[in-house]
Each structure stands twice: as C-alpha cells, then as structure tokens.
Amino acid sequence: xxxxxxxxxxxxxxxxxxxxxxxxxxxxxxxxxxxxxxxxxxxxxxxxxxxxxxxxxxxxxxxxxxxxxxxxxxxxxxxxxxxxxxxxxxxxxxxxxxxxxxxxxxxxxxxxxxxxxxxxxxxxxxxxxxxxxxxxxxxxxxxxxxxxxxxxxxxxxxxxxxxxxxxxxxxxxxxxxxxxxxxxxxxxxxxxxxxxxxxxxxxxxxxxxxxxxxxxxxxxxx
Amino acid sequence: xxxxxxxxxxxxxxxxxxxxxxxxxxxxxxxxxxxxxxxxxxxxxxxxxxxxxxxxxxxxxxxxxxxxxxxxxxxxxxxxxxxxxxxxxxxxxxxxxxxxxxxxxxxxxxxxxxxxxxxxxxxxxxxxxxxxxxxxxxxxxxxxxxxxxxxxx
Numbered sequence: 001x002x003x004x005x006x007x008x009x010x011x012x013x014x015x016x017x018x019x020x021x022x023x024x025x026x027x028x029x030x031x032x033x034x035x036x037x038x039x040x041x042x043x044x045x046x047x048x049x050x051x052x053x054x055x056x057x058x059x060x061x062x063x064x065x066x067x068x069x070x071x072x073x074x075x076x077x078x079x080x081x082x083x084x085x086x087x088x089x090x091x092x093x094x095x096x097x098x099x100x101x102x103x104x105x106x107x108x109x110x111x112x113x114x115x116x117x118x119x120x121x122x123x124x125x126x127x128x129x130x131x132x133x134x135x136x137x138x139x140x141x142x143x144x145x146x147x148x149x150x151x152x153x154x155x156x157x158x159x160x161x162x163x164x165x166x167x168x169x170x171x172x173x174x175x176x177x178x179x180x181x182x183x184x185x186x187x188x189x190x191x192x193x194x195x196x197x198x199x200x201x202x203x204x205x206x207x208x209x210x211x212x213x214x215x216x217x218x219x220x221x222x
Numbered sequence: 223x224x225x226x227x228x229x230x231x232x233x234x235x236x237x238x239x240x241x242x243x244x245x246x247x248x249x250x251x252x253x254x255x256x257x258x259x260x261x262x263x264x265x266x267x268x269x270x271x272x273x274x275x276x277x278x279x280x281x282x283x284x285x286x287x288x289x290x291x292x293x294x295x296x297x298x299x300x301x302x303x304x305x306x307x308x309x310x311x312x313x314x315x316x317x318x319x320x321x322x323x324x325x326x327x328x329x330x331x332x333x334x335x336x337x338x339x340x341x342x343x344x345x346x347x348x349x350x351x352x353x354x355x356x357x358x359x360x361x362x363x364x365x366x367x368x369x370x371x372x373x374x375x
Binding site for chain 1: 371
C-alpha cells in the first residue's frame with residue numbers, strides 16, 4: 001500500500017547537514033516528496049521498480065527525512081482512483097527520456113541545424129544626441145535690459161535702443177512686429193539671437209548672459 | 223537721448239494738454255511699446271526731425287476730435303480740416319519747443335511739420351519706433367520717437 005501514500009520532506013533542504021550523503025535515487029525521491037504527489041506518481045516519474053521504491057522509501061522514512069502526510073478520505077479516494085487508472089506501458093525514467101528524445105528533436109540538434117556560423121555582433125552605434133533647440137527668452141532679455149537701467153523709462157528707452165539696431169525684416173521674420181514690455185516669446189532664430197546679443201553689447205556695454213538662453217522652450221510657452 | 227531727457231519731454235508735452243483743460247482730468251500716459259511695422263499714424267501728425275547721436279524724428283499723432291477740443295479751447299468758432307491743420311501746426315511748434323528744452327543740448331531740432339493722412343506716403347520715418355500712448359478726454363493720442371543709427375540710414 002506504499003504506492004498510495006503521500007510523503008512530505010521533513011526538512012528544509014537548506015537545513016540538511018552538508019555532510020549528509022544519499023544515493024542519487026534517494027535524493028530524487030526526497031526532492032519529489034512535496035506533500036502532494038503520491039508515491040506511485042513519484043515512482044512513475046523516477047521509473048523505478050516497486051522493490052526500489054520500497055527500499056528508498058524505507059531508508060528515507062527511517063532516517064527521518066520523510067514523514068507520511070495524513071490524508072482526508074476524499075484525497076485518499078482520489079489518489080486510489082488515479083493510481084488504478086490504466087496507464088501507458090510502464091516505463092523507466094531512462095526509457096521515458098529515450099522515448100521523449102525520439103519524438104521531440106533535441107534542442108542541441110535543432111540548434112545545430114539552424115544556428116548560423118559565428119560572426120561577431122555589430123557594435124551598437126551610439127545614437128546621435130537629439131538636437132536641442134537653444135532658445136532665447138524675449139522676456140528675459142527685456143528683464144535683463146531693465147536690470148541694467150536706473151528706472152522704468154530708462155529701461156524702456158534702453159530696450160528701444162537695443163531693438164532699434166536690429167533689422168526690422170529679421171524681427172518680422174520671427175513674428176515680432178511690435179513689442180510690449182511684458183511680452184514673452186522664445187526666439188530660436190540664431191541670427192536674431194546674435195543680433196540681440198550684439199546690440200545689447202553695443203547699447204549696454206555688457207555681454208549677453210547665458211541665463212537668457214534655454215536649451216529647449218518650456219512646454220506650453222510659445 | 224537719455225531717460226531723463228525723455229521724461230522731461232513727456233512731462234512738458236502732457237502738461238500742454240493739461241493746461242488746455244485745467245478743470246478736467248489731465249492726460250494719462252499709458253504703457254509704452256515698440257513697433258517695428260508700419261509707423262503708427264492717425265489723421266493728423268505734428269512732427270519734428272531730430273539729429274544727434276542718432277537720426278530720426280519725434281511726432282505726436284492724433285485724431286480730429288482731439289484737435290477740435292483744442293481749437294474750441296483756443297476760442298476757434300470755425301472748426302474744419304483747415305483749422306484742424308492749423309492746430310496740428312501749432313502742436314508741432316509746441317513739440318519743437320519741448321524737444322529743444324529736453325534734448326536741445328545734444329540734438330539739432332528741425333523745422334516743425336504738420337502731416338495729414340494724404341501726406342503720409344511722402345514721409346520717411348525710421349522703421350523702429352518707440353510709442354507712448356496717452357489718453358486725454360477719453361481720446362487716445364500717441365507721442366512717438368523714431369530713431370535710427372546713422373549707419374542704418
């Protein structure tokens with residue numbers, strides 16, 4: 001009746017003494033005893049005879065490595081029915097493996113057929129950095145000019161003098177036909193940026209600071 | 223032209239309108255702005271050319287209703303385009319005097335002109351202008367500075 005019993009590995013495998021020695025079959029039986037799989041299924045999986053099964057089982061239970069798990073009546077009935085069901089011709093594990101090997105092409109053989117000749121992988125090319133737009137904030141320009149001026153009127157006049165020196169066609173090309181001092185927009189035309197920077201230097205005698213530029217226009221701002 | 227000179231020019235120009243109607247609300251200067259497109263010109267324009275470190279002009283441009291008020295304040299009974307143009311010339315003289323007072327030390331002020339809409343095409347004005355709007359008796363007029371560097375001419 002051993003075949004319808006269910007055993008549970010009594011030890012956490014990691015807690016077993018590292019010096020403990022078992023046969024290969026005993027190790028496999030021990031590892032298959034999960035508290036759910038009945039003995040007859042483990043026997044079939046391992047392809048061992050009844051004598052081998054009983055021998056291993058006795059050794060493992062005697063040494064305290066396996067404990068029999070108690071079953072409910074329903075579980076016992078299910079296992080008994082399953083165990084009595086006709087099965088294909090009993091096979092040993094090695095027979096089972098051999099049979100499987102003949103029906104499913106071995107992965108190694110498969111790979112040998114399809115694996116291309118070795119060639120080194122192409123070194124992935126480094127993607128070109130995404131182009132960043134260097135934009136100049138018009139409001140930052142105006143604020144900068146004002147910061148260099150003594151008062152609002154001086155700021156207005158200085159802003160006028162800066163923009164007065166810029167070709168109006170260049171301004172219009174960038175959609176600037178008039179300029180209110182609270183206006184803001186982002187200038188991406190480098191020619192206009194250069195013209196503004198040049199006129200700031202000419203009028204205010206200072207270099208256009210880097211803070212007036214942004215690597216990209218902030219979302220939602222024109 | 224510096225900010226102090228410009229402020230003097232603004233103040234004495236607005237003071238002229240305030241003096242014309244001392245019992246009413248004085249003219250109010252609005253936020254200035256820059257224009258790079260077609261020059262802003264209303265029906266009547268009083269203009270003086272100026273020359274110094276830059277070349278350009280100063281002008282006051284307004285509609286007929288403002289000139290009508292000024293004509294009445296001067297006691298003019300007959301108000302028509304001819305007398306409006308006379309008033310426009312008068313304003314040009316005022317501007318010239320104001321500009322001499324404000325910028326006289328550094329700038330040469332030309333003979334004043336009065337310009338009507340018909341004469342606008344003959345004007346050669348700087349492409350970039352500094353516009354100072356003001357409201358007087360609920361009507362808007364504009365004092366405009368148009369300058370350009372000598373190499374831009």
